[in-house]
Amino acid sequence: xxxxxxxxxxxxxxxxxxxxxxxxxxxxxxxxxxxxxxxxxxxxxxxxxxxxxxxxxxxxxxxxxxxxxxxxxxxxxxxxxxxxxxxxxxxxxxxxxxxxxxxxxxxxxxxxxxxxxxxxxxxxxxxxxxxxxxxxxxxxxxxxxxxxxxxxxxxxxxxxxxxxxxxxxxxxxxxxxxxxxxxxxxxxxxxxxxxxxxxxxxxxxxxxxxxxxxxxxxxxxxxxxxxxxxxxxxxxxxxxxxxxxxxxxxxxxxxxxxxxxxxxxxxxxxxxxxxxxxxxxxxxxxx
Amino acid sequence: xxxxxxxxxxxxxxxxxxxxxxxxxxxxxxxxxxxxxxxxxxxxxxxxxxxxxxxxxxxxxxxxxxxxxxxxxxxxxxxxxxxxxxxxxxxxxxxxxxxxxxxxxxxxxxxxxxxxxxxxxxxxxxxxxxxxxxxxxxxxxxxxxxxxxxxxxxxxxxxxxxxxxxxxxxxxxxxxxxxxxxxxxxxxxxxxxxxxxxxxxxxxxxxxxxxxxxxxxxxxxxxxxxxxxxxxxxxxxxxxxxxxxxxxxxxxxxxxxxxxxxxxxxxxxxxxxxxxxxxxxxxxxxxxxxxxxxxxxxxxxxxxxxxxxxxxxxxxxxxxxxxxxxxxxxxxxxxxxxxxxxxxxxxxxxxxxxxxxxxxxxxxxxxxxxxxxxxxxxxxxxxxxxxxxxxxxxxxxxxxxxxxxxxxxxxxxxxxxxxxxxxxxxxxxxxxxxxxxxxxxxxxxxxxxxxxxxxxxxxxxxxxxxxxxxxxxxxxxxxxxxxxxxxxxxxxxxxxxxxxxxxxxxxxxxxxxxxxxxxxxxxxxxxxxxxxxxxxxxxxxxxxxxxxxxxxxxxxxxxxxxxxxxxxxxxxxxxxxxxxxxxxxxxxxx
Numbered sequence: 065x066x067x068x069x070x071x072x073x074x075x076x077x078x079x080x081x082x083x084x085x086x087x088x089x090x091x092x093x094x095x096x097x098x099x100x101x102x103x104x105x106x107x108x109x110x111x112x113x114x115x116x117x118x119x120x121x122x123x124x125x126x127x128x129x130x131x132x133x134x135x136x137x138x139x140x141x142x143x144x145x146x147x148x149x150x151x152x153x154x155x156x157x158x159x160x161x162x163x164x165x166x167x168x169x170x171x172x173x174x175x176x177x178x179x180x181x182x183x184x185x186x187x188x189x190x191x192x193x194x195x196x197x198x199x200x201x202x203x204x205x206x207x208x209x210x211x212x213x214x215x216x217x218x219x220x221x222x223x224x225x226x227x228x229x230x231x232x233x234x235x236x237x238x239x240x241x242x243x244x245x246x247x248x249x250x251x252x253x254x255x256x257x258x259x260x261x262x263x264x265x266x267x268x269x270x271x272x273x274x275x276x277x278x279x280x281x282x283x284x285x286x287x288x289x290x291x292x293x294x295x296x297x298x299x300x301x302x303x304x305x306x307x308x309x310x311x312x313x314x315x316x317x318x319x320x321x322x323x324x325x326x327x328x329x330x331x332x333x334x335x336x337x338x339x340x341x342x343x344x345x346x347x348x349x350x351x
Numbered sequence: 352x353x354x355x356x357x358x359x360x361x362x363x364x365x366x367x368x369x370x371x372x373x374x375x376x377x378x379x380x381x382x383x384x385x386x387x388x389x390x391x392x393x394x395x396x397x398x399x400x401x402x403x404x405x406x407x408x409x410x411x412x413x414x415x416x417x418x419x420x421x422x423x424x425x426x427x428x429x430x431x432x433x434x435x436x437x438x439x440x441x442x443x444x445x446x447x448x449x450x451x452x453x454x455x456x457x458x459x460x461x462x463x464x465x466x467x468x469x470x471x472x473x474x475x476x477x478x479x480x481x482x483x484x485x486x487x488x489x490x491x492x493x494x495x496x497x498x499x500x501x502x503x504x505x506x507x508x509x510x511x512x513x514x515x516x517x518x519x520x521x522x523x524x525x526x527x528x529x530x531x532x533x534x535x536x537x538x539x540x541x542x543x544x545x546x547x548x549x550x551x552x553x554x555x556x557x558x559x560x561x562x563x564x565x566x567x568x569x570x571x572x573x574x575x576x577x578x579x580x581x582x583x584x585x586x587x588x589x590x591x592x593x594x595x596x597x598x599x600x601x602x603x604x605x606x607x608x609x610x611x612x613x614x615x616x617x618x619x620x621x622x623x624x625x626x627x628x629x630x631x632x633x634x635x636x637x638x639x640x641x642x643x644x645x646x647x648x649x650x651x652x653x654x655x656x657x658x659x660x661x662x663x664x665x666x667x668x669x670x671x672x673x674x675x676x677x678x679x680x681x682x683x684x685x686x687x688x689x690x691x692x693x694x695x696x697x698x699x700x701x702x703x704x705x706x707x708x709x710x711x712x713x714x715x716x717x718x719x720x721x722x723x724x725x726x727x728x729x730x731x732x733x734x735x736x737x738x739x740x741x742x743x744x745x746x747x748x749x750x751x752x753x754x755x756x757x758x759x760x761x762x763x764x765x766x767x768x769x770x771x772x773x774x775x776x777x778x779x780x781x782x783x784x785x786x787x788x789x790x791x792x793x794x795x796x797x798x799x800x801x802x803x804x805x806x807x808x809x810x811x812x813x814x815x816x817x818x819x820x821x822x823x824x825x826x827x828x829x830x831x832x833x834x835x836x837x838x839x840x841x842x843x844x845x846x847x848x849x850x851x852x853x854x855x856x857x858x859x860x861x862x863x864x865x866x867x868x869x870x871x872x873x874x875x876x877x878x879x880x881x882x883x884x885x886x887x888x889x890x891x892x893x894x895x896x897x898x899x900x901x902x903x904x905x906x907x908x909x910x911x912x913x914x915x916x917x918x919x920x921x922x923x924x925x926x927x928x929x930x931x932x933x934x935x936x937x938x939x940x941x
Binding site for chain 1: 771772773774775776777778779780781782783784785786787788790795798799801802803805806809810813
């Protein structure tokens, strides 16, 4: 009996140790980080060298090469907001507003408090042709629930886990220690935990289900149905942002901030999802 | 009999009235010759019945027709009764010429009855010299060829040599002109051709808003000329001339003035400078300062006053040159209009608060603007006189305040945006540190569930501990196997001792103690039958009960009947006992 308990505890301890161990040194175990969808042959170049080279190309105003190298780094599994930010800058300099906005928005998933990123994203949005309305619910969430907008998903998850642990620990202490003030403290922590867990749920939903997209072509027609023969309803230009509602084959149904809906061909849009951008099929900056 | 006569007389009377039906319609006018100034009264009389409908008149496009009510009448002359209705209309001629009025028609029992026609001759009012007329109007303008936005005076004059009543003036439509009234109407007496006239004069300032030919239509005045009644005698006083007393009658008149044509000239382009703000007339500018001597940080009010006659409403603030010597705060400009009979003009006042930033003698910059002088036909420059002020140093305390004020308000400038670009890339190698967003990582799941498991585990342990403390039977049941296992080494020691009953005693006791603990009874005194009885109360396999009973029986036989077993048999027996206890421990739960 005792042996069994000890065994369970040791498994949990091992799990914790593996989870909390330090991150691998950059460039050492990148292959372990690879996602199946992103597995591709990587040139036997050190990531540091690649990164330095990309920065050099950028400074030499060779933005196309810089963008390709940043993409290569991201596809090799180095997932980091700074790389998406640099990629966005390269696309912006190339005049590809849609791809720039898409990269900035992905960088935002990692770096929600980065002011440089915010400034560049705002500027890129100013440069776009279409005047689009933002969703009032999300702007309210961003303004009022600062933890929702100022923390990325991982950070919010860690805050939730800490609060969760604290909550259970307090609940445990409550069994042995019966005190009125202690009860109030427990209720406060419990309320905060509930609020944070709702925020986390919303963030998870937003991350996985409420997919947004960006137009990555100069000018496209949004049609009434998922085919080229359908009536064009309105036009969108490079960098226009929208919500993707449905996928059907090579077409996606989209909705703008003001409620306008229509169908758009997948090849002209970029999805604000980490796994979908940079697309493996796109040859990056050259397209 | 008497009643019958009256009835007969009434019938005859009605028949006579109805016989008089010979319905007729007559049109008549008060005069057949008139001028454009006259009003003609048209009366349509229906004779014969009062029940006929209203007569219809053919359209009269050359006259304004105003209905003036109707009157009915009945006459009995020598037994002949006539009745009728008169419809009155006022006809105001619009143009000269000979016109035919009528015939008017009326429908009676499907029959159309027509009236006579009347021929009217309308002559021009100008055929008579004005001085010979009793009442006449004139309109004049000060200039018929003004410049755009130049002021011209439009004067309306009503001359009356007789008394008039109920006068109403209808101004022409001043299309293409901005109108400003000039004071109140004036009344004075004048003599024309030896005849005295009372003149009422109304003046208006007109500003042409566009170049080209503009037409000011004729002004129209409607009035009634009071005519003295011939037969008055006793009340021969002008006071009784009022128609109220019935000693006078009035004749309606409509007076027209001559239309005026204006040839508006555009403003010349020659000499037009950017300083020209649209003012046309005669203007000047004066400058005043509320304080000529003040300390640094104090305020003085600089006032520019643009004064003159012309289109002062179009005045705008002249540009004040930027100065590094002063901080300038603008006030809202004010406009005071003067609409005296002489002409339209006014004063446009611009006030600026000046806060000197330096000490010493400072020059207040002057302002300038140009306006168009229509009489000279050229653009004139109007410049304010430059002023200077003496700025004295402040006391130390005030100086300190000034420095603070300068630091916070006066020396700050709006940031000028020179260009826009994105911020640069990140070159730090920190950009290569992997940072994965994977909320479903098993580590997070462990971290999430660990506190929960810990809590549940602790609660269960606490509950178990409490039960063990409170429930003896439960505590005994839980420790039964543990106690039995503790005795195994002792039994094993006795295994190899040949001919001893100790093995059987210890094993039997241990088993009975185990069963006693499990069933919460005293175990050591249990017999196999009692064990069977106790176990039967529980839902346990019959075979196992038999097995327990058999083992206990074997052990008792060994202990008391000296039946000996070999070592291997004893080991087998012990093994059997161990397995049985393990099985029973699982099956019997309290």
